[in-house]
Amino acid sequence: xxxxxxxxxxxxxxxxxxxxxxxxxxxxxxxxxxxxxxxxxxxxxxxxxxxxxxxxxxxxxxxxxxxxxxxxxxxxxxxxxxxxxxxxxxxxxxxxxxxxxxxxxxxxxx
Amino acid sequence: xxxxxxxxxxxxxxxxxxxxxxxxxxxxxxxxxxxxxxxxxxxxxxxxxxxxxxxxxxxxxxxxxxxxxxxxxxxxxxxxxxxxxxxxxxxxxxxxxxxxxxxxxxxxxxxxxxxx
Numbered sequence: 001x002x003x004x005x006x007x008x009x010x011x012x013x014x015x016x017x018x019x020x021x022x023x024x025x026x027x028x029x030x031x032x033x034x035x036x037x038x039x040x041x042x043x044x045x046x047x048x049x050x051x052x053x054x055x056x057x058x059x060x061x062x063x064x065x066x067x068x069x070x071x072x073x074x075x076x077x078x079x080x081x082x083x084x085x086x087x088x089x090x091x092x093x094x095x096x097x098x099x100x101x102x103x104x105x106x107x108x109x110x
Numbered sequence: 111x112x113x114x115x116x117x118x119x120x121x122x123x124x125x126x127x128x129x130x131x132x133x134x135x136x137x138x139x140x141x142x143x144x145x146x147x148x149x150x151x152x153x154x155x156x157x158x159x160x161x162x163x164x165x166x167x168x169x170x171x172x173x174x175x176x177x178x179x180x181x182x183x184x185x186x187x188x189x190x191x192x193x194x195x196x197x198x199x200x201x202x203x204x205x206x207x208x209x210x211x212x213x214x215x216x217x218x219x220x221x222x223x224x225x226x
Contacts, residue, residue, distance in 0.1 A: 032212045043116075043200050043217030044154075051212060057218075085152070088214070096142055096161055097169070098215055102153035 002027045002092050007100035013108050019102045021073040021086055025105055029093030035064050036087040040105070043047050044087055078108045112137035116201045116218030119206040123225055131221050133201030136182065141203040143184040143217060145176055148198040150171075160184060161206075196225045 003026045013019055025033065031050060036044035047072055048057040050066040057064045061082065063074045085103040112201045123129060131183050135141050142161050146154040156169045158176035162170060177185045185203060202215040 032214070034214045036217075041220075041222070043202075043219045046214045046216060047213050055201055069152060089154075096167075096204075098144070099156070099158055100146075100154040 002095075002097070002099045003091060004088055004090055004099050004101035006086075006088055006104050007052045008104060009102070010105040011107070013106070015076075015079055015108055015110050016077045018074070018076045018078070019082070019105070020075070023073070023088030024069060024072040025071070025088075025090045025100055027092040030090060031093050032089075032091045033066055034070070034089045034098070035073055036089065038087055042080045047086075075106070078106075080108045080110050083108045084108065112147070112203075112216065112219040114201060114203055114216060117219060118221060120222045121224070123191050123223065124189050125193055125225055129186070129191050129195070131186040131199055131201075131223075133184045133186075133218055134182055136187065136202045138182070138203070140181060140206050142206055143178060143182075144202040144204070145184065145203065146165050146200045147222075148200060154200065158186070177216060191225045193225050196223055198222050 005024045007022045007035045032049050034049050035047040038044040048064040053068045055066050061076050065072050087103045089100045090096050091096045144159045145157040148154050159167050160178045167216045173188055175187050199221045200217050202217045204215050205213040
């Protein structure tokens with residue numbers, strides 16, 4: 001069964017303090033790993049798609065990387081506006097289902 | 111550009127009452143459509159998905175049902191709500207025009223349902 005585990009559950013950082021969020025996955029034939037940002041009371045907002053091991057994507061202070069077993073979302077010099085819940089999802093081959101992790105709640109303090 | 115509309119934004123319903131949540135997508139055709147429920151600390155739970163009009167796949171047996179009467183319309187329903195149906199309901203669409211496997215889901219802003 002496809003499964004996604006995110007860690008840590010919650011993370012508090014000082015402004016400018018870089019860190020990484022982890023997404024470990026088990027899936028039959030990975031076709032895509034997806035990162036989302038979710039603000040309170042809102043729907044998730046798409047950030048990145050990663051397809052194959054070794055791939056990297058960047059957007060402003062965020063960089064996502066992918067290995068055969070996990071993905072990392074690196075946050076460089078975060079700002080308070082980066083505070084949100086970050087969700088990871090996978091889709092395997094032969095399925096239309098997207099399986100989500102429980103997310104990492106990030107709080108960046110000024 | 112594509113947009114997804116979901117309503118209502120909040121809903122308070124008594125136990126035993128019916129439910130109808132609607133989702134529509136604009137700017138794309140023949141999308142894959144999804145209903146998720148999000149409970150605190152439990153991530154997104156897939157409830158239903160549809161790959162075409164009238165085609166519904168159910169992931170969680172419960173007192174909820176889904177229908178897709180039109181290409182870009184997805185409806186979540188219940189005949190009698192339970193307390194356990196409370197949660198944040200999210201509708202999403204995925205493109206079938208690009209490589210469908212690599213297409214991300216795009217979400218609406220959700221409906222906060224409280225069953226009292």
